Amino acid sequence: MFRFVHAADIHLDSPLKGLESYPDAPVEQIRAAARRAFDNLVDLAVDEGVAFVLLAGDLFDGDWRDYNTGLYFTHRMGRLREAGISVFLVAGNHDAASPLTRALSLPDNVTLFSHKKPETKVLDQLGVAIHGQGFAGRSITEDLSRGFAQALPGLCNIGLLHTSMTGRAGHEPYAPCTLESLISKGYDYWALGHVHQREVVHKHPWVVFPGNIQGRHIREAGSKGCALVTVEDGRIAEVDFRELDVLRFALCRVDMDGCDDLDAATDRVRKAMELKRRDAEGRFLALRIILEGRSPVHGKALRQEDHLRENFRALAADLGDVWLEKLRIATRPLSAGSEAVDAQSPLAGLLAAIEEMRHFPSLTGLAPEFENLRSRLPAELLGEADPFSPDEAELTVLRDEVRDLLMARLQEGAHED
């Protein structure tokens, strides 16, 4: 019996995104979260006395250039070497793009599979054959698995591959392959990487995405870690997931139904935060608070959004290990009727205009200020999530928020609720 660890998508030194710092935020406590998660991985391997570690690609983050990251990695590999643990890794699309990969000199316990052709490494003592091939470039569109050797008889066969399989939402369709083609190889375990969401695609034979080891932004919410695999008599006996993350992103939806004032709302948010915190089991939490539901505080919350955000940040600071990632106010007025306006009123025209986006089909060019601002923003902000080119869903949110903002401002003073 022996065990091995299967991890992927480490993205070493890739920074956490979307966390705006503010006084009392646990800034220092969560620095270098990706490294600390990787340290957790190394500790796990040593503590569990595993035979080897598989890293299924995207060890580094594509355009990250600091060679210290590579040095850090070799140092940690040294630790595994002292513990007699081998490491097998394939390059992912990020690794292929990373200048670090080329410059790195690896200790002798680390085996990097070729990116030119599939290779097979046989570990005679354990009775294991590991098949793998890395990415030669950042965009591989052919099915790499096709060239992999058929399973070697009498051994436990493991495939190591960076792939999107038949495609996964939010992930580039690299090195596509089908479940059938993987199974047809006759391997016992397919150690996959690339998809950041943990997924057991198939059991017996096992086809596993362990997900990344540390969530990096709110879209990578939830627990993160690696697979700890037990092999008995040459067969996979157990696949266990172990959490490694240091900080966890989480959505926290809070229903404001029945909250009469902002104090009550704050109180409810506190309770929701405490619940989430309990779930995180001592990890740091980055919470996105979304206020929902029909509530008497709708207007007031919109008008005092900054004040509320400060309140919630203070709550997070009180809890100590929570970071308020973002506050979104998505409440609605108490009753559907109270937001309705007279069809003859100028407000009806205003709402219709917002609804149809009549006056802003595209944001850039709409106002000279927008173009001016856009030209000054860091390029990082203008990629996929360019705030000036919202997609359909973002546009809906934007439209609702503009409407709520405007209605709240217009009725401010006239109707103090």
Add this chain to the structure above:
Amino acid sequence: MKIRRLLLKAYGPFSDRELDFGSSLPGLHVVHGPNEAGKSSALRALQALLFGFPPRTGDNFLHAYDQLLIGGCLQHDDGRELCFFRRKKNKNDLFDAADQPLANDALDPFLLGVGKDTFSSQFGIDHETLVRGGQGILQQEGEIGQALFSAGAGFASLRSVIDALEADADALFRPRATSREITVAVAQYKDLQSRLRQVSLGGQDWLKHRQALDHAEKELRGLESRSSGLEREIHLLERVRRALPSLGRRHLLREKIQAMGEVVVLPDDFGAQRRHLDEKRRVAKVRLDSAEGRLAELEDMQLAMRLNQTVLDHADGIEDLHQRLGAYRKGQQDYSGLEGMRVAYKIEAAQLLRRIRPDLDVDQAESLRPGLGKRKTVQALGQRYEAVAQEVRQAGARVRELERELAARKSELAALGMTADGSSLVQALNLVLKFGDLDEELRARGIHLFRARDNCQAALQRLGLWKGSLEEVKLLGLPMPETVNEFETAFQSVDEEHRRLCGEEEKTGQALAALRRDLRAIEQAAVVPTEAELADCRGRRQEGWMLLRRHWIDGEDVQLESRLYAAELPLPEAYEQSVDLADQAADRMYREADRVQKHAQLLSAMEAAESALVELRGRIQALLLSRDDLRARWNGYWTECGISPLGPREMRAWSGNFEALRLQVEELGRIETDLATKQARREELREILLRELAALTEETPLSGDGLEEVVRRAQAVAEKLREAHTRRESLAGSLSQLQASLDKAETTLQNARLSQDEWRQAWEEALGFLGLPGSASPAEAAEYVETVQECLAKLHEEDVLRKRIRGIERDGCAFENSVRELAALVAPEDAVLDAALAVGQLKGLLAQAVRDQAVSLRHEEEKALLTKEILGLREELRQFEEGMAALRQLSRCADDESMALAERRCMEYAGLRRELDEVEFHLVGMAEGGTLEDLEELAAGQDADALPGKIAALRAELEEHVKPQMGPIAERVGQEKNELARMNGDDAAARIAEEMQEVLARISRMTDRYIRLKLASRVLRVEIESYRAANQDPILAIASDLFKKLTLGSFAGLRADIDENDSPVLIGVRSNGLLVRVEGMSSGTRDQLYLALRLASLQLRSQSTEAMPFIVDDILINFDEERSNATLGVFAEMADRNQIIMFTHQAQIADMARSLGREDRVFVHRL
């Protein structure tokens, strides 16, 4: 939609109040409530009715939350109506009139989808909004779009909203401004970016340093090996140079050792051992001599000592005597005291005996002891003596007392005599009492009868109409009630008919009079030609024409006829006149056809009325006749009873009263009969009682007929008889009891006397034993016994003392004998007469003997020890001699003196040997692992004089060539190592990257915010403009008119204009054509301008869609009277389409509304 009713069931200060806004026109409803009347509550209630209660309300001070209830009725323009109630609940708060829940959207069809906020802003206005609206117009500088938009939506002003949006956006970002939040954050980001570049380590840098380090390390290693080779050679030569002197010394030592020849090698401690043994041997000899001397001395002392063994043998006896000596001395002391006491006891006993038995000597006293055996019996009998005597005394006394009492009772009974039997009287009394208090009853009934008769008499007199006695009342026959009813109905119908006819007559008369008045009026107005008159005119015209025709056509002479036709005028003129007259009459008739017809109608109506009147009067007459007849018949019925009757209704009442009286009279009769019966009964009972009493007493008979007195006397007699009987029975009972007690007492006395005799016999017998005469009293006997006992006790004491004295004498003799015997044994020479002194002497001898014995024992012990020591020392000496012999053998010496020489030789040899070893050890160290032979060989090849030169040459090469090269290279290695150590895989760059992400997050949030603010501002402005474009003309047209009315013509209207910025603005137009911008208007005028725009928006709206109620809250506070009036007028005008509900606390506003004179549309409600 209209609000038809507002029901304030339980809300604020209201309980079950209703405001009814139902009117055919939507109407202006002025709700007037002075301060504190709940005007604001009513306003809130109206809002709550339509849109629900707010989560919290202060209107629960009278009714609790769950009690709050308001209701109302809404009416749609299409006529639909909804009446409902609303409670304070979170959900499902709507109920219909039957208190059944209504769907939440039940009001939607009426509210047309308008929400609460929209409703209160768009369809409501209060004073504050009005003033702020006026100010808003000023803020907006009369900008039309904003003014129309805010008036349309019911907002006060848009300026502050637009400004706030712009200001918030501006705080985030403005082109060309450097201190805006986003700009600052972007700069911070760029700063971090450049820091990241500085901190980041490239992969090639690291490789370069790694290779440089490898190269330097290799070079360093070569130099190091050269350096160590040189050092090794220098070291070797240095070693040889240092070893040469030692090698020479070694050679010399080895020669000396060889020269010494054979040497007995002694152990290192040989000398010490020898000296040690010699010393020990000397000491042992000295100790042996000393011990033998002391032993001889002790034996001499032993021989000189003499021990008293006899005393020691009797030591126990002597100790015993010494102890007994104390007791012996005490016995000698006590002896004389005890003897004195004994004699005293004896004398006392003799005295006691003499007191009771002078005849006996004291030694014979013991003969009395047997008598004491009956002591207890005598004591017991003595104690019983008094009890027995007491018993006899008490029994005698009891017998005497009972005899006395018995005699007294017997005489009392005899005095009582015989009594009569009262049982028959008691029976009679019981009978009488069964009937109760007949006297009182008869009296009460008498009064009752009197009153009843009085009442009947009075009732009879009140009745009237009939004269007769009470007895006749019973017999009088009256008409049947049915008959009376029949007549009543008949009279009623006649009367009604009469009244009706009279009424008709009066009406007809009035109608006739009216007709006459009308006729007179027509006739007085102008003479109206009748048909007859017209016919006359036409006839005359015809007549004239016929004459003219005859004259003109036929040529007849009609002069005469003409004169007859018209005397004054010639025929043609007369004819013309007649034609004129006829035409005039016809014309008039035609012209006044209505009047003519009316006249004719009036005439015919008058005729009809007159004939109707005549007929009516005839019928009335007939009716009066038939009534007389009816009356006569009615009277007939009653005269039989001798009564002249009133009307049937009165007579029915009278009959009822009469029948009641008849019942009263019958009751009177019953009372009288009853009274008589009771009286007879009383008489009978009285007789019985009197008879019984006469049989028992001879008291005077009682007068009167009352029963009570007789009863009282009978009760007294009966009581007396009962008491006498009871007394006799009790006396008889006590007599028999007394006799029984007497018998018992006599028996007791007899028994007591017998007991007394028995006691005396026993007493005499007991005294006999004691030797006392039987006549002695118990006290005497007791004293005698006591004295005997005391005497015998004294004698006993004397006996005891005597025995003790004898014991003392015996012990003293025994002690003295023992002393004498022992003294004779132990010290026959020292005979001493006094036993005590002898014992002291013996004790002294014993002490001396014991001391001598102890000394002797100590000497014996010491001798034994000395003997043992001497033996040990002798053994030691022998061993030391043996040791010395062994040493002599080891050193191969014949005697002790030659041993010292051998010792010195051996030491010299050992010294040489040690030196050689040291030299060789030193050389071995120099050989550094090699052998001494190698070293010698190495040294043999070297020229001692050339060595220093060789060494100096090698050292020079090392220091001057090799080492200077090594320093810089080692430094280079260090530098490269440092460089690589700096590239230690730290996370500084990663940390900066994280900081950058934090700044990016902030920029992103602020950018999103900026976009939203900008879009909001923009869409609002665009929409304001588009609303203006669509609505400016129609609204301004209406508003202009309203503004004129509201300002009482001070302004002729409003119009749009363009200001210096090319913005469309509102301008007021004075009646003289002067243009006034909003800035030039007074604040009150601007308020009216805002109001005009609001009302214009509402009016325009109601032209195209269903109107909503407009709720006005006290907006006229600051208006003067004329403008208030004008505003109310404008509201009243609008009220034909828009329902306006106006709340005010000003009474004059309510008055003003009333005096508008528009009752069809203006309504005032008071709270």
